[in-house]
Amino acid sequence: MKPIPFRDVHLDFHTSEFIGDVGVDFDPEEFAHTLINAHVNTICIFARCHHGYCYYPTKVGVVHPGLKRKDLLGEMIEVLKTHKISVGVYTTVAWDELNARLHPEWRQVKPDKSLVETGYWKWLCLNSPYADWVEAHIRELLSNYQFDRFFIDIVMQWFDGCVCDYCLSDMEKSMLNPENPSDRRIQAIQVQRRFMKRMKSIVEEYDPEIAVYFNRSWILSANPDASLRKDLEYYSYVSIESLPTGGWGYNHFPLIAHYLMNKGIPLQSLTGRFHKSWGDFGGLKSKAALEYECLRVAVRGIRVGVGDQLHPRGRLDQATYRLIGYVYSQIERLEPWLKDTEPVADIGILIANGTGPEGVLGTDLSSEEGAMRILMELGHQFLILDEWDDFSKFKLLILPDHVYLSEELTDKLERFLEVGGRIIASYFSGLSQKTGEPILRDWPIRSIRRSRYSLNYLRPIADKLGLDVEVYDYALYEPAAYVEAVPGAEVLAKV
Numbered sequence: 215m216k217p218i219p220f221r222d223v224h225l226d227f228h229t230s231e232f233i234g235d236v237g238v239d240f241d242p243e244e245f246a247h248t249l250i251n252a253h254v255n256t257i258c259i260f261a262r263c264h265h266g267y268c269y270y271p272t273k274v275g276v277v278h279p280g281l282k283r284k285d286l287l288g289e290m291i292e293v294l295k296t297h298k299i300s301v302g303v304y305t306t307v308a309w310d311e312l313n314a315r316l317h318p319e320w321r322q323v324k325p326d327k328s329l330v331e332t333g334y335w336k337w338l339c340l341n342s343p344y345a346d347w348v349e350a351h352i353r354e355l356l357s358n359y360q361f362d363r364f365f366i367d368i369v370m371q372w373f374d375g376c377v378c379d380y381c382l383s384d385m386e387k388s389m390l391n392p393e394n395p396s397d398r399r400i401q402a403i404q405v406q407r408r409f410m411k412r413m414k415s416i417v418e419e420y421d422p423e424i425a426v427y428f429n430r431s432w433i434l435s436a437n438p439d440a441s442l443r444k445d446l447e448y449y450s451y452v453s454i455e456s457l458p459t460g461g462w463g464y465n466h467f468p469l470i471a472h473y474l475m476n477k478g479i480p481l482q483s484l485t486g487r488f489h490k491s492w493g494d495f496g497g498l499k500s501k502a503a504l505e506y507e508c509l510r511v512a513v514r515g516i517r518v519g520v521g522d523q524l525h526p527r528g529r530l531d532q533a534t535y536r537l538i539g540y541v542y543s544q545i546e547r548l549e550p551w552l553k554d555t556e557p558v559a560d561i562g563i564l565i566a567n568g569t570g571p572e573g574v575l576g577t578d579l580s581s582e583e584g585a586m587r588i589l590m591e592l593g594h595q596f597l598i599l600d601e602w603d604d605f606s607k608f609k610l611l612i613l614p615d616h617v618y619l620s621e622e623l624t625d626k627l628e629r630f631l632e633v634g635g636r637i638i639a640s641y642f643s644g645l646s647q648k649t650g651e652p653i654l655r656d657w658p659i660r661s662i663r664r665s666r667y668s669l670n671y672l673r674p675i676a677d678k679l680g681l682d683v684e685v686y687d688y689a690l691y692e693p694a695a696y697v698e699a700v701p702g703a704e705v706l707a708k709v
């Protein structure tokens with residue numbers, strides 16, 4: 215795989231067809247020097263945008279009607295290569311306004327038969343003949359241009375599944391019930407995987423060294439059908455898109471990163487220069503905010519990316535690149551200590567196996583996020599694990615709230631305890647997936663039941679929790695669980 219440098223700009227160019235003079239001010243040398251001065255050493259540039267238009271001469275798609283240059287993509291690639299800046303090429307999949315207009319029969323359909331649409335964008339189904347169109351578009355790009363990375367965006371089926379005619383006929387063949395939310399989710403996951411497999415093999419046909427990434431929402435799941443481990447086969451690297459002020463929040467990046475950091479795949483994370491989210495003009499983050507967001511990525515040994523939206527006339531904004539340069543010059547100095555690093559952690563947070571409100575294929579990660587925040591605030595080194603990870607390197611495993619145990623996981627945890635490992639389990643964690651009863655040998659509780667009250671009180675036992683904790687009836691604000699301790703177990707507080 216071609217190396218992915220550490221300091222990236224992800225240059226969006228979602229430009230409506232009603233805008234004219236597109237690219238009219240683009241100056242290749244000024245473009246490259248703005249990036250060099252900002253210490254950028256890789257950039258992802260656009261072949262096509264969510265409005266569905268292409269920025270290069272195409273026989274497959276439609277060139278943006280306002281484009282004033284013969285081949286904006288080609289000009290960018292050429293000047294970037296001259297200046298040894300690594301080139302990623304961007305294209306979009308499920309969101310393509312033009313194809314959605316031309317081919318309403320390719321659109322994703324919700325279980326209530328309405329068409330899938332979020333914000334501005336209509337969703338096209340990856341299982342429809344649109345996938346053939348995307349293949350032709352990808353082949354065209356690979357035949358005409360040489361580049362280092364391929365960022366294939368919005369490779370997503372609707373979370374609750376698509377029930378378009380193509381998906382329904384598929385589900386019938388594979389005995390999946392479109393009335394069942396879990397079956398619809400399985401269908402959506404399978405469609406995404408088939409699509410990624412197909413496109414990855416096409417890229418490999420042309421240039422096996424190109425690093426491929428399919429962008430979508432990353433949802434951690436320990437369910438064998440929904441686990442991200444299976445998706446990772448189709449990726450050369452993962453770019454964790456996470457703009458803290460753009461709806462992702464500050465906890466999204468560490469949650470996904472600490473899961474992926476030991477999965478053997480190169481990582482990058484994208485934030486944005488925007489005050490809020492993608493695509494605006496005039497949203498420029500404060501220095502302190504961008505510095506914090508980029509450095510917290512870099513200190514984990516993860517490549518840093520900042521998203522920008524190029525002005526339709528094609529000129530990079532100088533204030534934006536002064537801001538990026540302020541942060542990237544610091545990262546460049548630190549880079550010898552950041553590259554090719556490996557996480558060393560002695561605590562693992564085990565993700566649950568699909569007991570969240572979304573049913574068997576979803577995972578409510580609020581408890582895992584809570585455990586993560588405690589560990590980050592205390593400055594501990596940790597990773598987020600699933601039951602297929604190797605536990606032997608860890609001293610402590612945390613099972614937050616709803617980690618029910620399969621037979622395999624029970625055996626694995628027994629072995630972990632036998633060699634001196636420790637477990638902190640909260641609420642219903644540690645119970646058998648099958649029976650709902652405690653299953654581990656030497657587990658210190660005999661039975662557990664839910665409270666029937668809307669809140670409970672916790673009273674610490676004197677001197678057990680340290681001098682800072684008053685013996686007081688602390689409100690828990692939510693229903694607790696009653697547990698019965700086995701004889702000899704040490705009890706620290708009572709509910």
Ligand SMILES: [Zn+2]
Binds near residue numbers: 321322376377380
């Ligand atoms: Zn469909």
